[in-house]
Amino acid sequence: MSTVIPIKRTYTRAFEAARTLGALMCPPGLSWTTELAPGQADPAEIILHISCNAHYTLFIPYIAQEILKKLNKDFVVFGGPESCCGSIQFNMGDHDLEAQNAKIALLAFNRVKPSLLVSVCPDCDEVFEKFRLPQTRFEIANLSALLPRFIEELKPFFKPVKRKVILHHHTIDAARTADGTNMRLLLEAIPGIEIVEAHRHIGPGIHCQTQKPMPAADQEAMFAEAVALGADTLAVPYHSCYRQHIKMELRTPVRVQHYLGIMAESLGIEFDEPLKSLRLLGTVDAAMSALEGEIKARGLHADDVRTYIERAVFL
Amino acid sequence: MSETTENPGGWKQVVLLSQLQPGMQCVQVDRRKVVIAKVGEEIFAYSNLCPHSGGPMNRGELNDAVVTCPLHGWRFDLKKEGAETHGYRPLKTYPTREESGNLLILI
Numbered sequence: 001m002s003t004v005i006p007i008k009r010t011y012t013r014a015f016e017a018a019r020t021l022g023a024l025m026c027p028p029g030l031s032w033t034t035e036l037a038p039g040q041a042d043p044a045e046i047i048l049h050i051s052c053n054a055h056y057t058l059f060i061p062y063i064a065q066e067i068l069k070k071l072n073k074d075f076v077v078f079g080g081p082e083s084c085c086g087s088i089q090f091n092m093g094d095h096d097l098e099a100q101n102a103k104i105a106l107l108a109f110n111r112v113k114p115s116l117l118v119s120v121c122p123d124c125d126e127v128f129e130k131f132r133l134p135q136t137r138f139e140i141a142n143l144s145a146l147l148p149r150f151i152e153e154l155k156p157f158f159k160p161v162k163r164k165v166i167l168h169h170h171t172i173d174a175a176r177t178a179d180g181t182n183m184r185l186l187l188e189a190i191p192g193i194e195i196v197e198a199h200r201h202i203g204p205g206i207h208c209q210t211q212k213p214m215p216a217a218d219q220e221a222m223f224a225e226a227v228a229l230g231a232d233t234l235a236v237p238y239h240s241c242y243r244q245h246i247k248m249e250l251r252t253p254v255r256v257q258h259y260l261g262i263m264a265e266s267l268g269i270e271f272d273e274p275l276k277s278l279r280l281l282g283t284v285d286a287a288m289s290a291l292e293g294e295i296k297a298r299g300l301h302a303d304d305v306r307t308y309i310e311r312a313v314f315l
Numbered sequence: 316m317s318e319t320t321e322n323p324g325g326w327k328q329v330v331l332l333s334q335l336q337p338g339m340q341c342v343q344v345d346r347r348k349v350v351i352a353k354v355g356e357e358i359f360a361y362s363n364l365c366p367h368s369g370g371p372m373n374r375g376e377l378n379d380a381v382v383t384c385p386l387h388g389w390r391f392d393l394k395k396e397g398a399e400t401h402g403y404r405p406l407k408t409y410p411t412r413e414e415s416g417n418l419l420i421l422i
Contacts, residue, residue, distance in 0.1 A: 011385045035368075104368045
């Protein structure tokens, strides 16, 4: 059965949004490989894969990169739409192109000869596993599976962060449940973090997707419960959940943080959250005013950027 | 997909002008798949294979004279001989001409 495509979704918009907003909001010090021809790849143990829509929240792979550097791990960062897993094509109804894209990415990753591929987005985990090639010998997992492997190495670096945290996560299957467990493991290791047990914190499906968001009533209930329980932070496992829930900071005293953001605070890694900053300005007009200088400096079309901001930031 | 009639000098007759509709159509020219795109009154011809990873350009999107590959969003300006708008590798384009109601491309 083909997927019904909302009339305004296009490849052009999807990929240009990732490129443009990624460039506008990229932390200094984060760069990525887009493609590697045969013979050009240096081997690396770990591939940190950014995922298309995760280019709106590049602080997430940035923090992961900084942590891996701190631990002297051997890794390479793959990013850009050039590393697309194919889920965009699937959502557009082009299932054959999904397969083609997944294969292209997996073959590129193969050239690095990694033992582990981790993606920011759980959709990528699912697609890469679905299209695993005979020559794909590396483990495929979500980013949240990476750092628990190094938890004992990380513990000496953790400084206290005093926070009462509710763990928003997803439980549709074993993989997503494991992501939530990993997030808990990491945050429980940070001195000062108190995990607040809740009942309305579970998200629907694989993650809080743009096309299948957490219903508004459920989102309201999640934050109402957080406030009632005295939580000051909602920790999220995925970039998509982060994008969907940060707007609630305009109306509740609960801070929405990706779990890596909390870890970064504990580890002394400085980072910015430009997407959240833009969202909390409250309106698209305010966000565009804030970006005006950068838009001009980069020679971007303001109308295009406005479209991307509307669709990617003001969810 | 249309078939072609060969003419001397590298020019290949690919389609009747009267059969061209706005948008893209893919034709087979010898062993190559070529996209013929009609944008307003202009006609462009280019490889169906994206120079990045071989994506099918006829499955992409045509906005004015800029065609987007559906795999990774590389975008090629047909009015600039297929130059990629982000500075990446260009798309292979072919000169076109019209003759006796036919479209010919130089391939």
